[in-house]
Amino acid sequence: xxxxxxxxxxxxxxxxxxxxxxxxxxxxxxxxxxxxxxxxxxxxxxxxxxxxxxxxxxxxxxxxxxxxxxxxxxxxxxxxxxxxxxxxxxxxxxxxxxxxxxxxxxxxxxxxxxxxxxxxxxxxxxxxxxxxxxxxxxxxxxxxxxxxxxxxxxxxxxxxxxxxxxxxxxxxxxxxxxxxxxxxxxxxxxxxxxxxxxxxxxxxxxxxxxxxxxxxxxxxxxxxxxxxxxxxxxxxxxxxxxxxxxxxxxxxxxxxxxxxxxxxxxxxxxxxxxxxxxxxxxxxxxxxxxxxxxxxxxxxxxxxxxxxxxxxxxxxxxxxxxxxxxxxxxxxxxxxxxxxxxxxxxxxxxxxxxxxxxxxxxxxxxxxxxxxxxxxxxxxxxxxxxxxxxxxxxxxxxxxxxxxxxxxxxxxxxxxxxxxxxxxx
Numbered sequence: 001x002x003x004x005x006x007x008x009x010x011x012x013x014x015x016x017x018x019x020x021x022x023x024x025x026x027x028x029x030x031x032x033x034x035x036x037x038x039x040x041x042x043x044x045x046x047x048x049x050x051x052x053x054x055x056x057x058x059x060x061x062x063x064x065x066x067x068x069x070x071x072x073x074x075x076x077x078x079x080x081x082x083x084x085x086x087x088x089x090x091x092x093x094x095x096x097x098x099x100x101x102x103x104x105x106x107x108x109x110x111x112x113x114x115x116x117x118x119x120x121x122x123x124x125x126x127x128x129x130x131x132x133x134x135x136x137x138x139x140x141x142x143x144x145x146x147x148x149x150x151x152x153x154x155x156x157x158x159x160x161x162x163x164x165x166x167x168x169x170x171x172x173x174x175x176x177x178x179x180x181x182x183x184x185x186x187x188x189x190x191x192x193x194x195x196x197x198x199x200x201x202x203x204x205x206x207x208x209x210x211x212x213x214x215x216x217x218x219x220x221x222x223x224x225x226x227x228x229x230x231x232x233x234x235x236x237x238x239x240x241x242x243x244x245x246x247x248x249x250x251x252x253x254x255x256x257x258x259x260x261x262x263x264x265x266x267x268x269x270x271x272x273x274x275x276x277x278x279x280x281x282x283x284x285x286x287x288x289x290x291x292x293x294x295x296x297x298x299x300x301x302x303x304x305x306x307x308x309x310x311x312x313x314x315x316x317x318x319x320x321x322x323x324x325x326x327x328x329x330x331x332x333x334x335x336x337x338x339x340x341x342x343x344x345x346x347x348x349x350x351x352x353x354x355x356x357x358x359x360x361x362x363x364x365x366x367x368x369x370x371x372x373x374x375x376x377x378x379x380x381x382x383x384x385x386x387x388x389x390x391x392x393x394x395x396x397x398x399x400x401x402x403x404x405x406x407x408x409x410x411x412x413x414x415x416x417x418x419x420x421x422x423x424x425x
Contacts (some may be wrong), residue, residue, distance in 0.1 A: 009128040009186050010137060016075070016182040017121055023175035024114070025152035026159065027086065028052070029105055030168040033160050034089075038100035053360065056214060059115045060353035063346025064097040071124050072188055078117045079180035082110055084171040094167050103388035119352070126336050127188055127270045132163050135282050135333045142275045163203045219345030221339075223359050226351060229331060232389045236324065240383040241362020246378055247369045253375065254310045266318030266333045274325025281326055286334060287393060287402040293323030294390035301383025305376050307367040320383065330405055337408050 026034035067076065085106060092098040121141075129137045159168055187419045222230055281289050297320045304316035339347050369378045392398045402408060 007128065009134075009188070010125075010140075012182050012185045013121060013124060013187065014144060016079075016141055016179045017141060017398050018148060019179040019182065020079070020117065020176050021145055022147040022152055023082075023172045023179065024166050025148060025155075026175070027110070027172045028089075029102060030160055030165040030172070030354075034165040035100055035103055037165070038098070038103065044100055044104070048107055050105060051104060051113045053356075055108060055111040055115050056356045057353055057360075059356070060219065061215070062115050063119070063218050064211050064350030066119050066123060066345030066349065067200060067214065067343060068390045070129070070188075071120050072183065072186055074116050075124075075183040075186070076122045076180050077184060078113050078120075078191065079176045081113050083173045083180065084175035085110060085113075086169050086176070089169045090166050090173075115349075119345055119349050122332075122336070122348055124186070124188065126341050126344070127225065128186075131337060132406050134336055135278065135330070137335075138333045139328050140199065140273060141276045142278075142325070143272070192204065211409035214343075214346060218343060218350050221343065221347050222350045222354070226347070228336075228399055229335070230354060231392060232331075234358045235385045235389055237355045238358040238362035238365075239382045241359040241364075242366030242369075242382045243362075245363040245366035246375050246382075249370050249375045250379055254313075259310060259314075262314050263317060267312050267321050270318035270321030271325035274322040275329065277322065278326050278329050282330065282405050285401075285403050286330055286405055286408065287400045289323075290327055290393045290402075291328065291390050291400070292294055293327050294393065297321075297323045298383055298387040298390065302380050305380035305383065320386070322387070334402070334408055334409070337405075341351060356357065 027367055032048060034044055036045050039045070045093070086105060089103065092102060102226065125134060125137050125141075159356045247263050248260055281293075300320035304313040304320065307313045307316065335348065335351075336344065366378060
């Protein structure tokens, strides 16, 4: 608590993120339910899900703007935009103009705006926290995210029944306005926007070329310097995609929809426990924690697939998510330390985009494999993905020898920024 009270900037960012997460949880459930009600078909909910996920794949295109624009302005303006856009739905309802097609237009627009918000929050942390506090700050962030997801995903469904989806959009819009107010209270070091878009055709062309140059620079850093970490993220997201695709089928074999809910709860619970354990595991070297953690996740995952007792299988599956969640925070903190803040937006956005691409691919592959072979076998092989990541860390000397998070510094690896060597990873 002292950590929060002593740093008002971080407190405002954390509260803003928490309110945003609450709004996102309520919005997504309300929007999907409204799409189903108005469309009357699962086709429309599937289309809505696709349109919502698609902008995440292209987040790398927004990275240069995140690095060039002032972070505080991005956060405030994105929350206000979402606040106003979501009010279109209740207004359209009052005017008898609401349709499923209108919601299918609004959902991807909101999703695009979100691609600016979350990477900017990630970029702000190194500006308002000391290096030794970054891990703690990321832990608070993840705890807020996982805890809110666990609570409000379930509450949103109940609220839809009690007060209706339209009313929830009004509440959600208010939450984004509150979030904009919280972000407006942040005081960052003086940042001058490096972006100037002038009417002159030459200036517009120059701005375009600068954008392409900065975008390419970020992509090069990801594929040249952060490739091992990117491969790990891709593998995990692919496994997650497969898992979510086959869980309904697996649960049906083990008892039905109730079991499906237990599996989903075990993911959230395991992830939340992982967040709580970060501070304990940060006392050990990152390389060793990663190798041991991913190996442990594999064992828990595979055993959960082959053990006949359903309750024990669900518990083991939840345990597999503890090291995965913990390492996600630790590796994210390492990235904030080793990547120069001036390029952090485009690098993290590119990493997120390419790792996010494996989610729908994993979903398609998982669904296909489960239709032709035993679903429990597919589930077991999915868990083996963590073992491959453990082996990658074990065989890569730089990753294997990474020290404790607070001992990692930018001189351990070399990155080039604007063609100049910057002693980063």
